Amino acid sequence: MATRIIQPPAARAPSRQRVPTWRQALTERIDDQWDLVREVGADRREHLSSNATYVLADAVQFLAELPPNSIHAVVTDPPYGVIEYEQKDHQKLRSGRGGVWRIPPSFDGAKRSPLPRFTVLSEEELTKLHSFFSAIAYGIHRALVPGGHAFVAANPLLSTMTFHAFQSAGLEKRGEVIRLVTTLRGGDRPKGAEKEFSDVSMMARSGWEPWGIFRKPMIGTAAANLKAWGTGGLRRISADEPFRDVIPCSPTRGREREIAPHPSLKPQRFMRQLVRAALPLGVGIIYDPFAGSGSTLAAAEAIGYRAIGTDRDVEYFGIATRAFPALSRLAIVQ
Numbered sequence: 001m002a003t004r005i006i007q008p009p010a011a012r013a014p015s016r017q018r019v020p021t022w023r024q025a026l027t028e029r030i031d032d033q034w035d036l037v038r039e040v041g042a043d044r045r046e047h048l049s050s051n052a053t054y055v056l057a058d059a060v061q062f063l064a065e066l067p068p069n070s071i072h073a074v075v076t077d078p079p080y081g082v083i084e085y086e087q088k089d090h091q092k093l094r095s096g097r098g099g100v101w102r103i104p105p106s107f108d109g110a111k112r113s114p115l116p117r118f119t120v121l122s123e124e125e126l127t128k129l130h131s132f133f134s135a136i137a138y139g140i141h142r143a144l145v146p147g148g149h150a151f152v153a154a155n156p157l158l159s160t161m162t163f164h165a166f167q168s169a170g171l172e173k174r175g176e177v178i179r180l181v182t183t184l185r186g187g188d189r190p191k192g193a194e195k196e197f198s199d200v201s202m203m204a205r206s207g208w209e210p211w212g213i214f215r216k217p218m219i220g221t222a223a224a225n226l227k228a229w230g231t232g233g234l235r236r237i238s239a240d241e242p243f244r245d246v247i248p249c250s251p252t253r254g255r256e257r258e259i260a261p262h263p264s265l266k267p268q269r270f271m272r273q274l275v276r277a278a279l280p281l282g283v284g285i286i287y288d289p290f291a292g293s294g295s296t297l298a299a300a301e302a303i304g305y306r307a308i309g310t311d312r313d314v315e316y317f318g319i320a321t322r323a324f325p326a327l328s329r330l331a332i333v334q
């Protein structure tokens with residue numbers, strides 16, 4: 001009797017029929033969108049890889065140039081108080097002369113990096129902050145596809161205001177990711193009276209960083225939106241484990257800071273988890289309006305996603321361009 005050879009499933013040639021037609025159509029649409037999005041506007045840009053582009057541009061202006069419904073997720077770490085990256089205070093940071101940037105007090109002899117002090121914002125600066133975030137939020141709402149998520153970093157002092165701007169722009173609040181991180185913010189005794197009030201801290205020592213999770217309203221059911229746009233939900237960590245909203249992750253240190261010396265560098269270990277979760281089907285285009293050293297773009301590259309970023313600072317544009325290959329290949333321990 002002739003022996004019938006049955007190929008094991010893994011060795012079979014991939015069948016075209018196995019990919020649902022909606023998925024094929026979605027992938028083709030995203031391929032076309034990517035070709036369009038990475039060439040938007042006339043600003044200077046660097047194509048860092050076939051999946052990543054960094055544009056030297058103002059975020060508000062770039063958002064206005066993006067076609068509506070062209071981005072599948074936003075993952076960004078904006079200037080929390082706005083003024084710290086405005087010319088006056090940013091210049092002071094670069095020349096080491098203070099402004100809103102302060103070196104946290106050190107009692108252990110370790111070298112500290114400057115941190116912006118958000119308790120010093122005036123009424124006028126707070127009003128400006130709200131207008132700035134409103135402009136960004138409206139732009140994001142327009143550029144996102146239905147069901148697209150935005151992960152937006154903030155600071156416990158300012159998050160209420162920032163997140164309110166996103167909700168007012170029509171984005172649904174879908175929770176917050178809490179990054180558990182030991183910081184040097186807060187916990188200080190009254191200035192000039194440390195001995196007299198040795199048992200007093202003026203503010204709690206902060207141990208967390210909020211990231212707002214927002215979503216552009218879906219069209220129809222979750223399944224219909226996923227099929228039409230590839231968005232609406234979050235990618236699970238595995239079949240058994242959903243994405244979770246508390247992520248312990250220590251500050252960016254050592255080798256990573258050497259590769260990408262930006263004052264607000266976010267760690268790859270954390271960014272890769274957020275970026276991965278942002279595209280539920282693993283396809284789409286991520287946008288980071290405030291790309292800095294390119295940490296979001298590097299995280300997307302490491303995962304195999306497409307991503308575009310903007311920053312208006314030419315020095316950070318240069319840092320990101322140089323850092324991208326090493327940052328995206330950085331081995332991380334989860």
Ligand SMILES: C[S@@+](CC[C@H](N)C(=O)[O-])C[C@H]1O[C@@H](n2cnc3c(N)ncnc32)[C@H](O)[C@@H]1O
Binds near residue numbers: 316
């Ligand atoms: C908090 S940092 C982001 C750092 C980034 N997460 C990283 O890991 O490198 C904010 C960035 O926003 C940029 N920025 C501020 N205002 C901007 C604007 N209107 N348009 C584009 N970029 C802006 C600053 O130059 C700064 O690099």
